[in-house]
């Protein structure tokens with residue numbers, strides 16, 4: 001299925017470039033890959049021609065490898081060409097990690113959504129907030145094991161290890177804005193579900209969409225319920241954004257995503273991702289037809305491969321996102337079982 005899915009998309013650059021080597025994907029738009037020390041081992045950075053320099057989109061995480069990669073790029077292929085401003089798509093470490101460093105080092109402003117700026121600062125100012133009892137109890141109530149609950153509760157500290165302090169000020173980007181970069185008028189969109197108020201830039205004249213992590217070719221972006229918003233519906237928000245993109249952005253648009261390869265076939269990819277989530281919803285309702293299941297019991301229904309604790313924490317929160325969507329749709333209902341473990345039952 002994966003193979004056929006990819007066949008329906010078109011990849012103008014079938015091979016990823018070497019890390020740190022810029023590729024011109026459109027006149028005045030460069031694509032650069034930086035390494036990440038995760039299973040997802042890279043992030044895409046874009047540079048948009050802006051006068052005599054470059055506006056940067058996203059940064060990579062804050063570590064020595066990424067700082068050196070930036071140094072090599074700016075002293076090598078882009079030597080003598082200044083950075084003019086930094087646009088950050090969302091608050092995840094691989095996208096915002098070096099924002100504070102880049103802005104200070106090159107004296108450039110940060111442009112991002114209000115939510116991205118606030119989320120990053122909230123975690124940075126109170127990294128231990130997620131350890132609070134109500135949050136930990138939330139995961140335990142849904143059947144998460146203590147080891148994974150510990151990992152999820154302490155992730156604020158892990159976040160800080162990958163993110164340099166933000167600059168004190170930013171310029172807010174809001175959906176509906178027009179952002180002029182190098183004489184070109186980008187429409188600002190924001191998406192939700194993967195990260196709140198994730199910024200995307202669309203250039204209608206040239207049919208180019210910088211899609212951040214909203215739509216990616218080979219992988220589906222993580223969609224998670226978090227303890228701070230326990231009844232939230234991030235999957236519903238994600239699907240709503242996907243429908244908006246499908247209806248506003250023409251099919252022959254070049255999609256420049258935050259990970260994996262640039263591609264053509266946005267509407268097709270949106271359909272594939274919607275179907276992927278519908279499949280998971282169906283697996284969950286079928287499993288619950290046999291009797292009530294906790295979110296923890298549904299994780300292996302949706303994720304049938306072995307998971308390490310880190311993967312399990314994401315799988316758990318992603319499974320929860322599907323459960324909350326099904327609750328909203330009226331296809332599942334919560335019941336209490338076994339001394340308070342919350343379970344879902346097919347209606």
Ligand SMILES: [Zn+2]
Nearest residue numbers: 092094213258
């Ligand atoms: Zn990302």
